[in-house]
Amino acid sequence: MNMFKDAGHLFRVAVVFGVIGLAFLGIRVLLVPKSFGQYGHYRGNAMTEMAARPVNFAGHQACEDCHADVLEKKKSGKHVHVNCEACHGPLAKHVDDPGSVTPAKLDTAVLCVRCHEANIAKPKGFPQVASVDHSSGVPCDTCHQPHSPVIDGGEK
Amino acid sequence: MSITRRHMLLILPAAAIAWKYVLAGAPDAAPNYKMSEHWWGMLIDLPNCIGCGNCVRACQVENDVPDEYFRTWVERYHVSDYDIENPQVDSPDGGKKGFPSGKAEGGKNFFVPKLCNHCADSPCTQVCPVGATFISPDGVVLVDKTYCLGCRYCVQACPYGCRFINPKTSTAEKCTLCYHRITKGLTTACCEACPTGARQLADLKNPNDPIHEFLKTHDVQVLKPYMATHAKVFYNDLDGSVR
Numbered sequence: 385m386n387m388f389k390d391a392g393h394l395f396r397v398a399v400v401f402g403v404i405g406l407a408f409l410g411i412r413v414l415l416v417p418k419s420f421g422q423y424g425h426y427r428g429n430a431m432t433e434m435a436a437r438p439v440n441f442a443g444h445q446a447c448e449d450c451h452a453d454v455l456e457k458k459k460s461g462k463h464v465h466v467n468c469e470a471c472h473g474p475l476a477k478h479v480d481d482p483g484s485v486t487p488a489k490l491d492t493a494v495l496c497v498r499c500h501e502a503n504i505a506k507p508k509g510f511p512q513v514a515s516v517d518h519s520s521g522v523p524c525d526t527c528h529q530p531h532s533p534v535i536d537g538g539e540k
Numbered sequence: 541m542s543i544t545r546r547h548m549l550l551i552l553p554a555a556a557i558a559w560k561y562v563l564a565g566a567p568d569a570a571p572n573y574k575m576s577e578h579w580w581g582m583l584i585d586l587p588n589c590i591g592c593g594n595c596v597r598a599c600q601v602e603n604d605v606p607d608e609y610f611r612t613w614v615e616r617y618h619v620s621d622y623d624i625e626n627p628q629v630d631s632p633d634g635g636k637k638g639f640p641s642g643k644a645e646g647g648k649n650f651f652v653p654k655l656c657n658h659c660a661d662s663p664c665t666q667v668c669p670v671g672a673t674f675i676s677p678d679g680v681v682l683v684d685k686t687y688c689l690g691c692r693y694c695v696q697a698c699p700y701g702c703r704f705i706n707p708k709t710s711t712a713e714k715c716t717l718c719y720h721r722i723t724k725g726l727t728t729a730c731c732e733a734c735p736t737g738a739r740q741l742a743d744l745k746n747p748n749d750p751i752h753e754f755l756k757t758h759d760v761q762v763l764k765p766y767m768a769t770h771a772k773v774f775y776n777d778l779d780g781s782v783r
Contacts, residue, residue, distance in 0.1 A: 420671070423676075423677055424674055424675075425671040425674070426671045426672070426673075426674035426684060426687070427671070427684050427686075427687060430674075430682065430684035430686070430687070431575070431676050431682065431719070434682060434716060434719045434720060435573075435719055435720050435723040435724075436720065437719075437720035438720070439602070439720060439721055439724065439726065440601055440602045440729070441598065441601075441602055441721075441726075441729045441732045441733065443721075443726045443727065443732060444732070463735075465736075465737055466735045466736075467732055467733065467734075467735070469598075469732055469733060470594055470732070470733045470734065470735045471735075473601075474598070474601050474602065474729075498592045498593070498594070498638055499590055499592045499594075499735055501638070501641065502641055503590075503591060503638075503639055503640075503641050503642060504618075504641060504642035504643065504644055504649045505591060505616045505617070505618075505639065505642060505649035505650050505651050506590050506591065506651075507587055507588065507589075507590065510590055510736075514641075
């Protein structure tokens, strides 16, 4: 058979290609993370890593476990559905260590106007004031209690 | 029959491929959280939005979002009575510090909070060349920052402009729907901080979630439905001029 007279050359080339192919597969196994392709064309462990991030906002449930008195006060007022951290800010550190990390006292003159300053685009039914006309800079908690803001005996 | 060199050449690649699956092992899932039981989305109840910017600030604190970049932001629309197709939109610093009062010029004025729509058919995940962004089995579009090259394909692909390149890490970043919170049974930081309940996390696979009743009884739309992205951020009472 003349055709296969020089088959030895072909065999050597095949061996070289085979070795390169094996090296590629070997390196690929080493470099591709274990969880790649677990759920799709991405690294499955990426989700576990993202889920492991610590939280900054503890969630209102954590606040209510200890501060039942404030919850009771809020129940009678318009702010009943406003979560604690909406005003007090993120306090997961306070939940973890209530003794040494204490929330800062809030400045109601700044805080209340974030929501209640009059704005053309706010829903019409939402209580809004032009703070300069309303109180000329006097802190809101001089008259209103933030946890239940209606003034006793006053207009609602 | 003895194993010749030729046989080895056939066996070794097959063994290498098989070994990869041996190494994969079992997933270390978060305790008590099964991805297959959730399909996350969000409800934005526009008539309740007061544009206070609490969500923007909360998101920045919770997720270390750099200044002047936003995973969520609030836009204010002014739709003139005479040109309803071309609304004026402003969003100073993403609405983080609130909005100027504005002049009474008539027309329609309202706020629209924006965030990643966590599309079920997301254009951004389809263009990623390296598998760094993906839809998780619980329906959240996420970025694996250890895999991201920062090539910006996804930033261009998002029809809602919800992605950016983090200047510190040079990787793509976006709303994760607070994946680290929702897997722990908490709501997102923006929903936690929203004082009026205008933003509500929704689990579409949970039959007891109030979202189902809400969708049945309200006039709810998604942004850019003609893009067929199957967005999962639902806007109640959305004006037709919002893009």
